[in-house]
Amino acid sequence: MVQVSYPGVYIQEKSSGVRTITGVATSIAAFFGRATTGPLRSAVRCLGYPDFVRTFGAPHPQSELAWAVRQFFDNGGTDCYVVRLANAAARRAEVTLGNDAGTPVLRARAKVEGLWGNGLRLEVDYATPNPGETFNLRVLLETGGTVTASETHVNLSMDPAAARFAPSFVSQGSTLIDIELDAGLDLNAGLMAAGYSEARRPLGGNDAAVQTVFDDLINPAAGTRRHSFELSVDGSAWALVNLSTLAAVPATAAAIATELQTRINAAVGALVPARQVAVAITQDAAADNQFFLRITANTAGGDNAAVRVRRAASNDLAASLLLGADNGGVEIARRSEFRPVPSGSLLRFEDGAGGLARLNDFTGLAQDAITQITIGAEPPLALNLQTTAAPTDLWYLDARPGDSPSGHLDGVREKLQRIASAISAAPGSRYRAELQGSYQLAILAKDGTLNETPAAIAFSGAGAATLNAALQLNTRQYALGTAGTSTFASGGQDGNDGGMPDFADYVGDPVQKTGFFALDTVDIFNLMILPADLEMPDATRQQLWGPASIYCAARRAFLLIDPPANWVDAAGLPAIVQNSSQVNDLRATVVKDHAAVFFPRLRFNDRGTIRSAGPTGAIAGLIARTDASRGVWKAPAGTEADLRGIAGLEVKLTDLENGVLNKLGANCLRVFPSGFVNWGARTLDGSDDLGSEWKYIPIRRLALFIEESLFRGTQWVVFEPNDEPLWAKIRLNVGVFMNGLFRQGAFQGSTPDQAYFVKCDAETTTQADRNLGIVNIEVGFAPLKPAEFVVITIQQIAGDLQ
Incomplete structure (x- = not known):
C-alpha cells in the first residue's frame, strides 16, 4: 500500500499472481553396477560416455554396466547418474x-x-x-x-x-x-629445533678475513656499497635490513654476528615483534677452515620456524654473500x-638432520679430486671439474665470467652443475642429471621400469669417498x-576390485546412503537400470527388481527391467512363450505400474567380438530421444523407435510370439526391414487380464511428470492464507501449466475443458481442511493412449450386376 504524503502521482507495482511452473526433466537415468574405477557407493553424474570413461575407466569384464551406459548415450540419452558397486572386499x-x-x-x-x-x-x-x-x-x-x-x-x-x-x-x-x-x-x-638461512659464500679462515669481506662489501674503497637485503621470519612481512650505517665493521666474526642479529631483529621486530632470529658466523674445518654466516629462526616466535632472504631493490648484499635460496644460499625450514x-638417485648435501656437513665437505675438495663417475653398467664418464688455474684449488673457487658478486667464491654450485651437464650430455647414456635447488644433484633414469635403480653409482679420484658417502640410491x-x-x-x-556386489550392496542402507539410497543425494532421476553382473545368479538378480521398483515409486521414477536368463532356452528359442507364467512371476514381485520389462537381449560389437547385453540401457536412451523429439506422452515404440549402435537381437520373434508376450505386458524388440525397433509400450500392469489405467508406459510417465512438476512448482503455496484469493492463484498457475501441455498435444480432446481440469475451491478444501492447514488441489487429465492395434477394414465392391 502506497503511503501518500504530497499531492502528485504515485506508482506501485502489483504482482500478477502468475508463478511459472516449469516441467521437470523426464529422462535422467540411474545405473548401478561394477566398474574398474571411480567412486564407490555414490552417484556420479555423466553427461556423455566420455564422462563415464574418465570417471569409471574401461568396462569391467564381469559387468554390463559400461555397455548399458554406452547404449544409453548412443540411443539419445544425455544425462545420467552412475553408482559403482562392490562388496566389502574392495x-x-x-x-x-x-x-x-x-x-x-x-x-x-x-x-x-x-x-x-x-x-x-x-x-x-x-x-x-x-x-x-x-x-x-x-x-x-x-x-x-x-x-x-x-x-x-x-x-x-x-x-x-x-x-x-x-x-x-x-x-x-x-x-x-x-x-x-x-x-x-x-x-x-x-x-630440527628451528629453520635457518645459511649464506654459502666462504668468508675466510680467520676473524681478520671475515672483517675484510664485510668491510669491502659495506664500505668499499670504490664502487657500489652493498649493505641491504630483505628478510622474512616464519612467513612474516618482508623487512628491509640496512647496514649502511655500519661505518666500522667489528673485528671478530662473533662480534659481526652479534651486530647483524641486533639489526635484523630491529628490522623484523618493527613489523612483527614476536619474530626473532639468532645470527652466527662459525668455522668449519672440513671446508678449508672457512667461516659461514647462518641466520636461525627463534621457534618461540613462530611454529613454522623458517627464515627467507631475498635481494634488496638497491645496494643488495644478499647476492654477494650467496644468502637466500635464489642467490645460492641454503634455506632449511623446520619440518x-x-x-x-x-x-631417483641423489647426491645429497644435507646430513639427514638438517645439517650441512656434507656440503661443507664438498667445499674443501680439490678441483682435481674427482676425475670420473660410473653409473650402473655404463662406461665410466670422465669429469673435468677444474675451472681455475691450479688443479689443487678448492671447489669453492669459481671461474664464472665477469666480476662475480660473490667474489668468485661460488664454486661448489659450479662444480655440481658441471657434473650434471656431463651426465646429461653423455652419448647413449640412459641417465640424465639435474640440480634440484643449488646443491642437490639428482641422477635420473630416462626410461625403464618403476624399480629402475642403478646397481651402483661411484665417483673416482682422491676425493671420491666424500661424494660417494653422500650418494643415495633410490628407485625411479x-x-x-x-x-x-x-x-x-x-x-x-x-x-x-572386490567380488560381485550382492543383494545387500544393491539395496543399500538409507542411513549410509549406499545402494539404491545413493540416489537420495540426487535432485531428480526418472529411469532406473540395473545392468547384469555376469557373476550374479539370475535368481539373485530377479530378487532386486522388487526393492528397486519400490524405491522408484517413492521417487516418482520408472524401472526398466532386463529379461531373465531363463526366458531363452539353450537352443536360443524364446522359452517364455511356452512358459508365459514367468511373466506373472516377475509381475508379482514389483510395483507393477512403475516398471516395464523388455525382451530379448541385444547383441553388440565389442571391438570385433559380438557380445550380448540387456536392452534396458538402449531403451532408456530411446525413451530420452522420444521425450526430446515428441514428448513424454509419446510411446517410445514404433517404426521410428529404432535401436542404434547394436548388431542384432538375441532372439528374432515372430508376430505370433510377439502377440503372446504383448498381452502379458512384456515389451518385445523386433527386427523389421526398417531396422531393430522397440515394439511395445506396456508397464507390468499392462496385462490384458488386469485392465489397469496404468497399462501404458507413456501414461504412467506423463502422470509422474505432472506430479513432480506440480510438487516442485507449488511450493510457494505453503504458509499462504488459505482462502479464495490463494485458490484462484493456484487455479491460474496450475491451469497455465496444464494448458501448455494441452497445446503441445499431451492430452485427448479438442478443447481444454475436454483435456484437463484444475479444481481448487471451497468444495475441495472444506472448513475442516482449512482448520488443519490443508489446501486440496484436484488435477485431472485425459491421457492419449497409444494406437496399439490398428484395424483396417477392407470391402470389395461387387460391381455392376446389371
Missing part, C-alpha cells in the same frame, strides 16, 4: 613413503578402491623455489604400460600451517590419490626433514601396492 592400493632418516611420513592411497590403483606411480623431487622446505609430487597412472593420466602437485610443504600442506592440498586437488600423515608421525618432534625422499618411481622395491617405501597394499 580396497584401495596404498604405500607409505619415508624420509631420509627412514621414518614413515606420508601414506598415499588410491582415490578409490580397485585393481586400477596398482598402476599408480609417484615421483618426488625437491626442484622447487625453496628446495630446503618444499617438494613436488607427480602422480602417474599406468595402464598396460602406457601412462593414461598424470598430475603434478608443486611446492608442497610438511608444515600444517602452510597453504600447500601436502596431505590436505593433494587430497583435495587430486583425482587419483589421497595422502595423509603416517599414523605414527609427530610433526612436533622434529630433528622439512619430514619430506619424503626424492625418487614409487609404486602404490606391492610392486615397488624402494627402501624408502613400506606398507604397500594392493588394490582390489
